[in-house]
Amino acid sequence: MTQLPGLLDDLEAIRKDFPILDREVHDGRKIVYLDNAATSQKPRQVLDALSAYYERHNANVHRGVHVLAEEATALYEGARDKVAAFVNAPSRDEVIFTKNASESLNLVANMLGWADEPYRVDSDTEIVITEMEHHSNIVPWQLLAQRTGAKLKWFGLTDDGRLDLSNIDEVITEKTKIVSFVLISNILGTHNPVEEIVRRAQEVGALVCVDASQAAPHMPLDVQALGADFVAFTGHKMCAPTGIGVLWGRQELLEDLPPFLGGGEMIETVSMHSSTYAPAPHKFEAGTPPIAQAVGLGAAIDYLSNIGMEKIHAHEQAITEYAVKRLIEVPDLRIIGPATAEDRGAAISFTLGDIHPHDVGQVLDEQGIAVRVGHHCARPVCLRYGIPATTRASFYLYSTPAEVDALVDGLEHVRNFFG
Amino acid sequence: MTQLPGLLDDLEAIRKDFPILDREVHDGRKIVYLDNAATSQKPRQVLDALSAYYERHNANVHRGVHVLAEEATALYEGARDKVAAFVNAPSRDEVIFTKNASESLNLVANMLGWADEPYRVDSDTEIVITEMEHHSNIVPWQLLAQRTGAKLKWFGLTDDGRLDLSNIDEVITEKTKIVSFVLISNILGTHNPVEEIVRRAQEVGALVCVDASQAAPHMPLDVQALGADFVAFTGHKMCAPTGIGVLWGRQELLEDLPPFLGGGEMIETVSMHSSTYAPAPHKFEAGTPPIAQAVGLGAAIDYLSNIGMEKIHAHEQAITEYAVKRLIEVPDLRIIGPATAEDRGAAISFTLGDIHPHDVGQVLDEQGIAVRVGHHCARPVCLRYGIPATTRASFYLYSTPAEVDALVDGLEHVRNFFG
Amino acid sequence: MYQDVILDHYKNPHGRGLRDGDAEVHHVNPTCGDEITLRVKYDGTTVTDVSYEGQGCSISQASASVLNELLVGKELDEARRIQETFLELMQSKGKIEPDDAMEEVLEDAVAFAGVSKYPARVKCALLSWMAWKDATAQALDAGEKETA
Amino acid sequence: MYQDVILDHYKNPHGRGLRDGDAEVHHVNPTCGDEITLRVKYDGTTVTDVSYEGQGCSISQASASVLNELLVGKELDEARRIQETFLELMQSKGKIEPDDAMEEVLEDAVAFAGVSKYPARVKCALLSWMAWKDATAQALDAGEKETA
Ligand SMILES: Cc1ncc(COP(=O)(O)O)c(C=O)c1O
Ligand SMILES: Cc1ncc(COP(=O)(O)O)c(C=O)c1O
DSSP states (O other): OOOTOOOOOHHHHHHHHHGGGOOOEETTEEEHHHHHHHHTOOOOOHHHHHIIIIIIIOOOOSOOOSHHHHHHHHHEEEHHHHHHHHHOOSSSSGEEESHHHHHHHHHHHHHHHHTTTTTOOOOTTTEEEETTOOOGGTTTHHHHHHOOOOOOEEEETTTSBBBBBTHHHHSOTTTTEEEEESSBBBTBBBBBBBHHHHHHHHHHHEEEEEOOOOTTSSSSOOHHHHHHHEEEGGGGGGGGOOOOEEEEEOOOHHHSOOSSSSSSSSSSEEESSSSSEEOTTTGGOOSOOOOHHHHHHHHHHHHHHHHOOHHHHHHHHHHHHHHHHHTTSSSTTTESSSSSTBBOOSSEEETTTTTTTHHHHHHHHHTTOEEEEEEETHHHHHHHHTTTTTTEOOOOOTOOOOHHHHHHHHHHHHHHOOO | OOOOOTTTTTTHHOOOOHHHOEEETTTOOOOOOOOBBOOOOOOOOHHHHHIIIIIOOOOOOOSSOSSSHHHHHHHHHHHHHHHHHTTOOGGGGEEEEEEEEHHHHHHHHHHHHHOTTOOOOTTEEEEETTTTOOOOGTTTHHHHHHHOOEEEEOOOBOTTSSOOOOHHHHHTTTEEEEEESBOOOOOTTTOOHHHHHHHHHHTTTTTTEOOOOTTTSSSSHHHHHOSSSSEEEGGGGTTTTOOOOEEEEOOHHHHHSSSSSEEEEEEEEESOOEEOOOOTTTTGGOSSOHHHHHHHHHHHHHHHHHHHHHHHHHHHHHHHHHHHHHHTTTEEEEEEEESSSBBBBBBEEEEEEEEEHHHHHHHHHHHEEEEEEEEETOOOHHHHHHHHOOOOOEEOOTOHHHHHHHHHHHHHHHHHHHH | OOOOOHHHHHHHHSSSSOOOOOOOOOOETTTTTTOOOOHHHHHHEEEEEOOOEOOOOHHHHHHHHHHHHHHHOOOOHHHHEEEEEEEEHTTTTTTOOOOOHHHHHGGGGGGGGGGOHHHHHHHHHHHHHHHHHHHHHHHHHHHHHHHO | OHHHHHHHHHOOOSSBBBOSSSSEEEEEEETEEEEEEEEEETTTTTEEEEEEEOOOOHHHHHHHHHHHHHHOOOOOHHHHHHHHHHHHHTTTTTOOOOOHHHHHHHHHGGGGGGGGGGGHHHHHHEEEEHHHHHHHHHHHHHHHHHHH
C-alpha cells in the first residue's frame, strides 16, 4: 500500500471496525466509499452502543423514578457531557440536541426572529451569510428575511474557491444582527478564516453562527477558540447515527433567547393560560429527544477521541494532499475549489471535461466507487462557477491511498468510455 | 397464568422478541415494565433492521447515483409506503417524517402561523384545544397564540375524565381556524369522540389536527375514517426507535401550506436571492432525515401488522379491563380518568390515599415494577382534579395479567410501607 | 445502463439545434441541473419537427436524440402512443422486459429499459419527453385559438 | 433509600405549621409538583424558628422536618455550614459515604445519603433547604434595611 506521512498507523484495524466497508457491490467489487461528506459510515462500537441501549436500558428520559428511566437519563445526559468535552464547551448546559445540523441552524434563525432586543432580527436589520453555504445555512435565513423584512447579504467567492472578504466592512455593518457561515465548505472543501469574520462581527455587535458540519467530524473543534456564539453540526457525518444534531450556544444567549418548538420536556410549568420554560438546554428540546441517537453520538465521540482528532486530521490531510496531486494529473479534470491541500477539508469537487457529473458518478459506481454528483446542496456555488454540477470525492479516517488510486483509475475509465 | 378472553395467543413468544423484558433489576427481580405510555420497548426485529441498515446500506438519501445511496433511498422511501398503508393514507406523499410527535404538532402550528388565507391564524382568529392535552399539544398553540394574537380556547373535562363537549358550539365558532385534540389521553386514558368534534369543525370551516400518539401504537388507525386534516404520532411509543415521528396531512393542504424548516432536501431550486420548494412531503423534511429511524419504524410497523392491530387492541383491552377491576379493589386507590374499560386506552392513572406518587413509584421500583409518576406532561389535568401528580401504569402488547397482579401486590406493599 | 445505442445517440445526436416551431418550452431537472429548450412543429396532426438544445448527462441528451428520431414524421396519435409507452417503460423500475411489440413501438428507445432501474436517472431520460408533451399541448392550444 | 429515620420524620414531622416569621418564601419543584411555604425567624444571628407547610413526597416532607430539628436554635454560621454540608451530600450521586465528622454536623440528615443516588429525588430532598436559604437571605436583607 502507498505509504504517506501522517496516515493512521492502524488503518487496517480501523477499517475492520466498519462492517459496511466489507460490502461488495456490482458482482463482487469491494466498495470504495468516497461519499463521506454526505454521510459517514458507522463503526461496530457505535452499533453496539445502540443495541445495548435498546436491549438493556431503554426508557423515556427525565422525571422517571424507575431504574430504566434513571439509566436512560444518565446515558442521555452523559452523551451531553461527552459532546461538551469534545467541543470544549464551557458548560454542558450549552449543548442542545437537535435532529440534524439543519434543525440547529433553523433553531438559531427562529430564536433571533422571535427574540426581544438586542437580538431581534427585524426589518431594520441585516443578516449575513456567504455564497458557499449549504442550503441548510441559506434557506433558514431567506425564510427569516422574508418573514421579518430583514435584508439578506452575503460574501462572494474568489475564482480559486475562497471567501472574498475584501468588502467585509460593507457586508458586515452596524445593522448586521447575525453572521452565519460555514467553517469548511462541503462542496469546495475550503476552510474559512474564522478570526477575521468574528473580529468584524464583534466590532459591530453582531452574533456569529458557525456551521461546523464538515469540521466536527474531521478535526479538533474548540468552540471557545472559535469565538462564535453558536456552532452547529450533525451526528451522521461523524460516525454517529442519523437523527441527531447539535447546537452549541453561549449560555447567556440561551438564557435570553426564546424557545422554538414547544412541548413536553421544555417546560417548567404549564397551565392552560400560560407556561414557563425550563432552563437551557431543555428549553430547546421539546418532546422525547433522540435518546438512542444521542447515546450513539456519545459512543462515536468516544471512538473518534480514542483514535485522536489530531491524528484523524493528519490522516485526512495526507490523503487529501495525495488525492489533489493525483487528480490534477487526470486530463481535463478541473478542481472546483482550492486546488491545493492547504486550508481545505477532505472533500474535493471537480469536473471532467464535458462529461456530465451524473455520467461520471454512474460509471464510477459500476466500478464500485461511491462518489456524489450534483450541486451538493450548494447550488449557488455551481451558479457562481457556471457549471451545472460537480463530482465530489470525500474522505474520512478509514480512507486509504489505494482508494484514491482506484478513483483515479476509475476516472481514466470514465474518460475512455465517453471519449 | 390468568387467562382472559382476548389475550394474544402467542404472548410468551412475543415477549421473547423483546430482549429488555429479560432484564433483571434490584438484585435479580425480572422487570415488570408498565411505563409503555412513556415509551415502548423494541423487538429484536426492529433492532435487526437498524443493524442491517447501518452494516449494509447506510448512505445519505436522494440524489445519489451510487448503489448504497439508491438502497438507502429505497429503504427510507419504502418506510414511507409502510406508514401510508398503516394509517390508510390516500397517498404516500401525505406522510411527513419528523423527529417526534412534538415536532409534528409544532409543524402544524407553524405552517398555520405563516400560511396565507384561508388558513392563516392571526389576531382575528381562534385556536381550540382541550384541557387533557399533552404539553406538546398545548405549548405550540400557546406560542402561536402569543405570536399571532390569536385567541386560545379549550374544552374542559367532566368529573369522570371525559371531554365536556356540552358547549361545543360556543367553543368552536366561525372564528376557529384549527381544532387540535388528543385521540387517546396519555394521562387519563380517555378515548375521545372524534366524529362530533370533526362535524362541528367542518361546519365552521376549521381544520382538525388529531394527536394520535397514544392511539397509533395500540389500535388500527385510519386517517380517512377519522376525517381529520392532520394526524400526528411518534415512533418510539410503537416499537420503533427514538428520533422519528410522523405527521400525516391532507395533500391539498400540504401543497398550499408554507414550509417550516428550511434546508437541504426540502428545496426545488436555490439561488442566493430566492428559493422554491420541493413538493410535499419533501418540502417539510429539511436536512438529512432520520433515515435509519424511518427504516426502524417501517420494521416496527411490519412487526405490529404481522401480529395484527385488531388483535393487539383486543389484548390490551383485556389487560386494561382486568387491571381496572383489580385496581379498584385496592383500598384508597382512586382512578383519575374513566374508571371503566370502555372508550379508554391502556394507560391508567391513579392516586393512592395520601401517599405521594413519587413514593408509590419508588417503592414499586424497588420491587422491579416500572410505572411513571408525575403530571405526565399534562399538568392542566392535575390542576383540574386538584392533585399534584398521579401514578400511571400503562400496558402494551407484551403486558400480561401476571404483571397486573404484580402491580396490585406492589401497591399493597406500598400501603403497608407508608401505612 | 449505457447501451451502445445510448452512447451513439449521445455522441451523434439527431436533430439537435433550435429551428422554427409552433411552440417552445424550457424544462429543468432541478435535482441535477439538466436543462432542455425544445420546439415542436406541426403540419395539421403530423409532427414535422422537434428541435432542441440543452445541457445534461448522456442519458438526457441521448433520450432527446431518440425522441427526435422516433417522433418526427409521425401522426400525433401515434407519437402520443410512443410517448406513453416510453413513460411506462421508464417508470417500471426495471420490471418490464421489453417484448417484440414494445420494441416495434419504441425502436431505439428500448435501450433505456436498463435506466429504469436507476431512480436517480429516470428523470434524466424523461426530461425531453415531458418537454415534448408540454410543448405539444401548447402548440395545439395555440392552433385551436387561431382556428377559433 | 427509605431509612427508618426518614419514615419517622415523614410520619411525625417536627415543627410543621406556619408561625410568625421575619420572611416567607414559597418554593415549587416543577417536575413533581412538590410545594413548600417556609418562614424563618431570627433573633440577631440565632435561628429561633423555621416554620413550614407544604405538600409533597415523603422525602421532601421528611427533609423539611429534619431541617427544622437541625437548624432551630443554631447560630447562622453554624446553620449555613449544615446547609452546605447537606447540599454537598445530596449532590454526591451516592459517592459520599458519610463519615463521623459529617454525621456530627448532619445528625439525622445523614439518612438522606441514599437519596443522592436517585437524581429524580435529590430535588425533593433539597426543596426545603433551598427555601430556607432563600428566606434567610430575605430576612437578613430586610434586617439590614431596618437598621440602615
Ligand atoms: C398524547 C401525547 N401527545 C404527544 C406526545 C409527545 O410525543 P413525543 O415526546 O414523542 O414528541 C406524547 C408522548 O410523550 C403523548 O403521550
Ligand atoms: C456544510 C453543511 N452544512 C449543513 C449540512 C446539513 O446537515 P444535515 O443534513 O445533517 O442537517 C451539511 C450536510 O448535509 C453540510 O455539509
